[in-house]
Amino acid sequence: RSMATSSRQSLKIGMIPADGIGREVLPGAKAAIQALGSSLPKTEFIDLLAGFEYFTKTGTALPQETVEVLKNECDCALFGAVSSPSRKVVGYSSPIVALRKKMDLYANIRPVSSVAPSPEEKPQVDLVVIRENTECLYVKQETQTVGENGKEARATRLITERASRRVGEMAFKTALARPRKHVTIIHKSNVLSITDGLFRETVRAVPTLPGVNGAYDSVTIAEQLVDSAVYRLFREPHIYDVMVAPNLYGDIISDAAAALVGSLGLVPSINAGDTFVMGEPVHGSAPDIAGQDIANPLAAIRSAALMLRHLGYGDGADRIENAVDEVIREGRYLTPDLGGKSKTSEVVSEVVKRI
């Protein structure tokens, strides 16, 4: 399956709401895509199962069928959010982590920007976190033994040249398409000289890869230790344009960046591979507010736009994103996380009206 738009007669989108507010925000993303009408090829939405709740009913968090339908029938997918058990549950393993690996969605791309007071002005925060999405501590190779002093648990953190290189290439490609063209490599090589050293050196070497031929000469490179990167994110967010990070640091940094723009309920992402893309809001399943029709649908809607852009439908993505920005700027229809009083469904219909 290729990512070229021209060859597509139809667009098949796997819909995986999973748990909690995941189920409440995905309908908004669907409505936004549908509002684009004939500017997209004929769209078809395929509902797919996964999640912690599904696990509690069936003993499986990610049914094989979901993966097969994604691989064989879908062009792309949208994921809602997944709950985490509050105690260790034997046999349970996060379906989103598994999906990223099984579909080889090696880069998690999370743009975080504040909405400027008017379309002419610049946003105060305008960065993209590009997170390696298949390895680091997420390989989940853990063991436990019992020694003299009690239990001892070990986890493996895997960093490979291949995964670092391809996420690095994604970072440089992304930077090249942005006005500031600046990449900051996040690592902790003062402690992890071998694993984070490999990540850092491999990403740094991307501009010198065979075939690049100076294409990234206009991109500037900086680096930051993860602890001070988080500190500076809060003190001087304007220093960042594209931040590229190993999996776990990327997880933390993207949540930190979300705090800068007012709410996790605004921050979208895509999980991108070479032949598949899956949109996913950065927020979780938020069991505390699930079922009340007050979840912010904007992150899911923006994730749909990002997914469409990645598939080559930039105009459609623009229309959705502009509609979302307008709703935020107007400030009349906002969910409680943004200080408003609107219902999820109300926000969705206001966005759809503006598309």
Place this chain on the structure above:
Amino acid sequence: RSMATSSRQSLKIGMIPADGIGREVLPGAKAAIQALGSSLPKTEFIDLLAGFEYFTKTGTALPQETVEVLKNECDCALFGAVSSPSRKVVGYSSPIVALRKKMDLYANIRPVSSVAPSPEEKPQVDLVVIRENTECLYVKQETQTVGENGKEARATRLITERASRRVGEMAFKTALARPRKHVTIIHKSNVLSITDGLFRETVRAVPTLPGVNGAYDSVTIAEQLVDSAVYRLFREPHIYDVMVAPNLYGDIISDAAAALVGSLGLVPSINAGDTFVMGEPVHGSAPDIAGQDIANPLAAIRSAALMLRHLGYGDGADRIENAVDEVIREGRYLTPDLGGKSKTSEVVSEVVKRI
């Protein structure tokens, strides 16, 4: 060596300035301690070597003699800050990480509070990060191999029941002495169910340990995944009182918390074990501003106060901390990181005047 004050005829303090501004802030800490005069036993300061610069001259970052003098002669120590090589340097390994392990300083205690506008009001941020200080990815067990797809690097993340328990005990003890008596356990057990699962369960079990006998019944317990903990730290810092975390999460969280109170230059820490304590400002060696007499000495001075309090000299610690708070509240003598124009040395003498 015991931590009881009564037995002490004199107080021997190892001074390890190490690199960069570490050398510029430790004299301030020394001056503050000396200003306490006869309210402390006779103090003696012993200068000790360590650091990246020392490594470049000698090939050793932490000379054996430094460790031996600390173990055999000192009651406590103050550490400045250490530089990190900007490229991998064969044979170099961080002396602060090594010191924490060699001296078995198993808890890194980092109080972060904003200074209230007047002594009567409450600070807006008032929390303590208690960071496990000897294991996690800081065991530095890393390997690299070359496979089909290039280099593969692996690091081991070690979490033991013993280390989790003792840092957990430190967290509950600390919470008990604070008005809000609330512990938040930071982990990522939705991904690392075995290692972070062990950390979480072990800390949770501290109140039920034999011998505790209900002593922690007044302490409330919450938990947060590390990504959302950082998010909420910025959105609702008031929810936190004592945060207890594995080593790397604690490293990141304490820098994040520092951003809330205006500057890393304000945040102190102690590395505490059962028989030794070492004060250390949370900031780094800041090569960009080293040598200009503009580094903020307040984190180092506060670290000296924390160290003294841990040794049983609470009155002396109060005097130093109140003097620091006064200087900040007055706002006339502040270093550039806080928007002021004062020199390091000026700030030190203003603090000393007020002790």
